[in-house]
Amino acid sequence: MFAYAELEPVRLTSLGSLQVVLVTAALAWAEMLVLKERALIGNLGVSRASVAAMCAVPAALGETVVILAGFTQ
Amino acid sequence: MNPLLIADCVSKAFRGRSVLTSASLRAVPGQLRALLGSNGAGKSTLIKIATGWIRPDAGLVSYDGDAYASVRLRQLAARGLFYLPDHDLFSSAFTVRAQLEMIRRRFDGAAIAEAAARMGVAERLDQRPSQLSGGELRRAELAAILVRQPRCLIADEPYRGIDPKDAEHLTRTFRELAAAGVAVVVTGHEVPTLLAAADHVTWCTSGTTYELGSPAAAEQHDQFRRDYLGPQHHDSAGSP
Numbered sequence: 001m002f003a004y005a006e007l008e009p010v011r012l013t014s015l016g017s018l019q020v021v022l023v024t025a026a027l028a029w030a031e032m033l034v035l036k037e038r039a040l041i042g043n044l045g046v047s048r049a050s051v052a053a054m055c056a057v058p059a060a061l062g063e064t065v066v067i068l069a070g071f072t073q
Numbered sequence: 074m075n076p077l078l079i080a081d082c083v084s085k086a087f088r089g090r091s092v093l094t095s096a097s098l099r100a101v102p103g104q105l106r107a108l109l110g111s112n113g114a115g116k117s118t119l120i121k122i123a124t125g126w127i128r129p130d131a132g133l134v135s136y137d138g139d140a141y142a143s144v145r146l147r148q149l150a151a152r153g154l155f156y157l158p159d160h161d162l163f164s165s166a167f168t169v170r171a172q173l174e175m176i177r178r179r180f181d182g183a184a185i186a187e188a189a190a191r192m193g194v195a196e197r198l199d200q201r202p203s204q205l206s207g208g209e210l211r212r213a214e215l216a217a218i219l220v221r222q223p224r225c226l227i228a229d230e231p232y233r234g235i236d237p238k239d240a241e242h243l244t245r246t247f248r249e250l251a252a253a254g255v256a257v258v259v260t261g262h263e264v265p266t267l268l269a270a271a272d273h274v275t276w277c278t279s280g281t282t283y284e285l286g287s288p289a290a291a292e293q294h295d296q297f298r299r300d301y302l303g304p305q306h307h308d309s310a311g312s313p
Contacts, residue, residue: 037164040172042126043221044179045151 017063024059025052076101076135077225077256078154080123083132084280085115092118093129094280100225100256105247107267107288108260110277111301116260117159119277120229123258124156125149136225153224155217157231162214163202169213170198176220188219192242208239215246225256232263244270264302268292276301 032038032055041051078100085093092115100106100123110116121127123134125146134144136152146156163172173185189195192212197205205213211231218226228247232240240263248270251257261267268274274291276283278300285291292298 035164035166036161037166039156039158039160039162040164040175042146043150043155043162044175045147047147048145 017067021056021059021063024062025056028055028059074102074104077137078123078149078227078258079133079135080119080129081133081135083119083122083129083134085118085122085127085129091280093122095132096277096280096282097284098123098258098275098282099284100227100258101273102224102256103251103254104272105251105257105259105270106273106275107271108258108275108277108282109262109264109267109291109301110260112262114277115280116277117229119282120156120227120258120260124154124227126156126158149225155221155223155226157214157218157226157228159229159233161202162217163210165201165203168199168201169194169205169216173198173217173220176217180221182220183222185216185220188216189213191219192216192246207234208236211235211239212242215243218246218250223255226250226258228257228259230261231259232261232266240266 032041032051076099078098080096080098082095082097083093084091084095096115096119098108098119108116108120118127122129122132125134125144125148128143133140133142135141136144136149136154141148146154150156163169170185173188176182177185185198186195189198192215194205194209194213194216197209197213202210202213226247231243235243244266247257247259251272259267259271268288268291271288274285274288276285276291276294276297283294283297285294285297292302
């Protein structure tokens, strides 16, 4: 996708990084639905904020690493 | 005894089609309550509202004395409610053991091996839910309930798609939970099974609910007999 868009993956803009995090979080949410995890998560008493964090934090950390790697190049 | 969970005068419409107009549901500690009604009467919608799975258009849900205009399953689950949905309880991504372990750790629950052995799924713990038969899956879900040790259990059509032996297992477990002081509400279309097991019958029809009392009293209720049980039904005393 980056090649088609003629973008360099490690030199994304802040907006691009944010978009990557949002898309990844949306995909993680969709995966949760596909894996039929809503009932289990609800019965475990997990808050919506925690679920959102579980979906978004890994991508946010990854993007941070990519941005830092971009700065050091 | 006072109800632990109350869904009071709730209404719900989907895309303009009214499903519930003023329905109520109560879960009382030590009682197994059956919620009966025809297909499309709104039983599942009422159950979903009472457990915080969906929000009502109007009405209140109270749990252990606290009233909520809008409540989520996670809030009630943290206070001891367990919702057994009419679809999958377990994630398809993990083994049954891993998911029972999540419940045990989260709520300092009962021993997994003991619960699984009691439900006859000890040999299936290391398999994923998709590898279990319908009956085994339901018994694994019962093991989850035993691990959780809930104060209130709401089960939506738990008898669907299981054989008579597993159905008997299910009924026995529900009765044992009620005898241990758990507030149990079960829906379904298995009328003889539910009437034989229940302490109390609630009838959901035409968007509202009627508290019919004991199964014997329910069987004597003219409208319930005529509109739901039908002319072929014979009550527990054997009279038509």
